Amino acid sequence: MEVLVSSTPEQTAARAAGAVLAALRRVAGRDPVLGLATGSSPLGLYRELGRAVERGDVDFSATYGVALDEYVGLPPGHPEGYRQVLLREVCEVVGLSPDRLAVPDGSSTDEASLEDSAAAYEARIADLGGVDVQVLGIGANGHLGFNEPGSALTSRTRIKRLSDRTRRDNARFFSGLDDVPTHCLTQGLGTILDARRLVLVATGDTKADAVAAALEGPLTASVPASVLQWHPDTVVCLDEAAAAGLRNRQYYDDSAAGLPER
Template sequence: MRILVCKDYNEVSQKAAQMILSQITLKPNCVLGLATGSTPIGMYENLVTMYQQGLVDFSEVQTFNLDEYLSISPTNEQSYHYFMNEYLFNHVNIDKNHIHIPNGMADSMQEECIRYEQLIKDVGGIDIQVLGIGHNAHIGFNEPTINFEKGTHIVELDESTRQANARFFNHIDEVPKYAITMGTGSIFKSRKIMLLATGTSKAQAIHDMVYGKVQPEVPASILQFHHDVVLILDEEAASLLLDGDYKRV
């Protein structure tokens, strides 16, 4: 596990975008695993700027998003479909047929989970998976639980997660209680994982992920076993790490 510590959110966003740029440059038809939430917005904004400058071409890229709320239409402003269009897809030359996001409105969620896992297998797996981390160390929507979920599945969201996401809604009661998400096993199969975190509120989760026991109660701890993980943090998120365990950018 490599840990890169940047000065602030802007540098985290720039470094993350540069890594995505490098991946696409090396493999134009690469498969990107993408995340939502406030943390990766700056990365997406940097990628859009790079595209406008002619530095990156998304025409052959395929993408798979980590998760989506249940029972929210893709056109709903709070859906992750809407989020990805707003911050990335509507502003670059990606083939819309190459965009994959779990369908939270599917008639059979069990079949949707199977379908999504198969889609990832059919394209040969994810080359680089972007992750954020929750205050309770969840990745994707894999909440602390008694076991690591292998594949895409339905999850009941922790109250802490709903409270954290309530800022995007008018009221906490509007925040969905369930979501569909790639499992920790799905994430672990990615060839490379890039996790972004900023702010003091994420410092404990980062500490527990890096130094704690690998256990499903700390979902992100599973990344200790992955062969190619890079954490890109700002100084606040890295504040509980020991000197010498990370490199400053």
């Protein structure tokens, strides 16, 4: 695991974008697949990718986008449905084709239909050749995607109940708490771990406890993001506030400096 701490959220976003682009450049012989998270944390990263497009450093027209999750029960086209969010925050920013954006279908409220949607989404990811680099945020309770505390560490895409903490955190995007869906379809922790590289972005002091527990605590279902410790190519990009609880900060900084010059 590589932990990169920057002075500001802007610098954090730039380093995260660099980690994403480095992974995409390794893809050969097929179209790259970029895993996409929603929420506030990755927004700066997506803006940095947009700037890279403007500079001519990268072209996302041949890239596929794969969403982490989707609410259950929102009608198609709802502005806070994650397909619509990703169209605004990623497709329009980096030039990713909407036709190449895959999002779980959570529009039904029938359990059997949702289970079929989850299985179909797993199959879609496999058909694309798997995710080359997955962008991630982290919830204040340590959730990854919508894998709430208690999620199985080997879980696959499925229906999940959202915790009260998550619904309250997301109420700012809706008219009020009562409008926030209670359930979602989310990639499982096992699905996330299948990605070839994971890039986690976290900024702000509200994420400090979750970040410390995920990176330096035990591997446990009580902190779903602790599965990051299990992945062979994880890059964690933090600002100073989000890194405030890390005990091994000096080591991370030393490691990021690289080999000494001779």
